[in-house]
Amino acid sequence: MHLGLRLFFGFLVITGLAAFFVMRVFVAEVKPSVREVMEDILVDTANLLAEDAAADLGAMPEGGDLRGTRFAGVVQAYASRPVDAQIWGLNKRHLDLRIYVTDGRGRVVLDAGADLPSADGALGEDYSRWRDVALTLRGEYGARATREVKTDERSSVMYVAAPVRGADGRVMGVLTVAKAQSTVAPFVDRAEHKIVVAGAWLLGLSLLIGVAVTLWTVHAVRQLRRYAQQAGGEPTPGAALVLPPALPGELGELARAMGAMRERLEGRAQREQFVRALTHELKGPLAAIRGAAELLEDPSLNAAERHRFASQVGDQTERLRELVDRLLELSKLESAGQPAHREPVALARLTDRVLADHRAALEQRGLSVRWLQRDDDVTVPADANQLALALSNLLVNAVDFAPHGSTLELDLTRTAERVCWSLRDHGPGVPDYALQHLGERFYATARPGSDRKGSGLGLAIVRQVAALHRGALAITPAQPGLRVELTLPLA
Structure with missing residues (x-):
């Protein structure tokens, strides 16, 4: 597999796993966080209404109920109150709190508000075994979440209770505020949708960055590869110096190290090539001079022949001098950088x-x-x-x-x-x-x-x-x- 594909798939796997777990954590925390906030608000609401209901519950006769009392009228007025609120782009067109009050034995003496089980609600029923009522009557914090449909999580209703105390501090009854979690489901869905969309954008941008980083890395590596391949060929005399690619960081250090290595390799190759070529060029003049010198030692040569061979020695010596002079000039030029x-x-x-x-x-x-x-x-x-x-x-x-x-x-x-x-x-x-x-x-x-x-x-x-x-x-x-x-x- 090519280096670019390896880098890209590696980046894809890492980014994908990170995005998956981060998005999973965010999405998994949305619903619990909403429930916590909703429960906190219901606690405040229940305690506030418990204070308002204390007077009517204290004046209620034994075995009676709160119908027709001031508090019952306030709750009924709340339930029928029109509302049209824009909450961060979502419309709220009805009030959805259910409020019920039990006496000290857990009998429901008032049930009003939204989502009542019947026309009169649960009036007269025994709620003493429900957690919200039972725990509150014992002096503990009472709350529960009950599904209207056992197989449907979205039908869950949260109940939060507060004690109704008399002037002497005695617990006279319990006031429970209930709110269906389906009423906040649009907010949860919108939050989850935003998280998913943001996560998709994050993943997409991460992949784009990964592609860009992969392409840059592959391009840099290919530059180094081409530069290294150039070091493998025979050096061309007089060719312009090929500089190592200008890369940042460790790749730049590697490029400079390769440049130094290439200079050493090319210098060695040039020296070997130079020695071979010079040896070949020197053979001809030296052989001619040696042959002429040997012939000049022959005593039988006449003056014309001696002059011809002596001229040959001079010509070959001049050729050697010209060769040395030009080699010196070329060496001086090659050692100059400019x-x-x-x-x-x-x-x-x-x-x-x-x-x-x-x-x-x-x-x-x-x-x-x-x-x-x-x-x-x-x-x-x-x-x-x-x-x-x-x-x-x-x-x-x-x-x-x-x-x-x-x-x-x-x-x-x-x-x-x-x-x-x-x-x-x-x-x-x-x-x-x-x-x-x-x-x-x-x-x-x-x-x-x-x-x-x-x-x-x-x-x-x-x-x-x-x-x-x-x-x-x-x-x-x-x-x-x-x-x-x-x-x-x-x-």
Whole structure:
């Protein structure tokens, strides 16, 4: 299973379980909390009405009831009182308290209010065994909850009693206030609905956050994976440095650690590649020098032959010197993280200076230079010496491959953000398979008319200079010839 799916399902399970248990606790606590609040209110109501009923109950004759008394009229007036109340969006259109009073033996002497069992209520019935009455007569707190339909929890009615005391403090009877729990069911249902809706929103938002966190984590891990995969390939000389992805926290520390590891690995691979290529390049000149030296020891050689072999030693020594010089230049450029001295450089005037330095080589091969487009106002922020070195190497390659008496074409154009310097010769070009390798250390093709090859370091130096200046080198066939384009940013 993919990492993203694992993270998402893990987050889903954790969030789902947390939301389920939290919502279950909230929903499970709604009804008990409502019952507690309702019981608390009924306690206050019962004690208040018990004080009001005390006088009429004390004046009631033995075996009588409270019908026709002032308290009975107040209760009947309450029961028939119209009401239209908006309670947090719910309508209350009738009063729903049932009030009954028992004497000291538990006989009901008054039953009025809502939800009466009959026309006269339970008047005259013995309630002495009901918990609310029995406990209150014993001096304890009396309350009960009784279902009208035993199998229906919503038919439960809560009864809360209060003692009715005489002037001497004696308990004369009990006043009970009853309220059906179905009257508060709409409030409970609404609260549960709000909790469920809020829980669903919470779960949905949590899942969205989980998806976002999962996508971010997977994206960061994929960045690290791509960066790690780049460390497995062969390093490209002169390529722009690939920085580790900028990530926060521990992933950022891991990215930087991978960057340091990659630098060590690439440095080792580059050194191994460099040593192999350098060894291969040194074999030819050294073998030629050794062979010439052995032949020069032959006493039978005439003066012309000695001169030829001595010239060969000199040529191969010069080739070795050129190889070492270019290696030093390339090593210096690769160790630099940025141009040494960045300043505005006019590319047209710098090109004129490079052409002047190579005028002798151009005249020797009868080559002319023609500008296709030239913009003398183009300047780029660059190190003038490094840029001159790059242009010089490109010009030397063009001179080596251009036919005698041909023309080199220069072009200097710019766009809103970049400038393009290009040079084209009309030589034989290079095979298609070799195009992608040009610019690699020690990769070179034979010069026209001879088997002599260059070191391949010239274009490697140009690529490195371009990378240091955040530019690029492109080499394309021109039919005939080859075109090299050095692109640099204007800022």
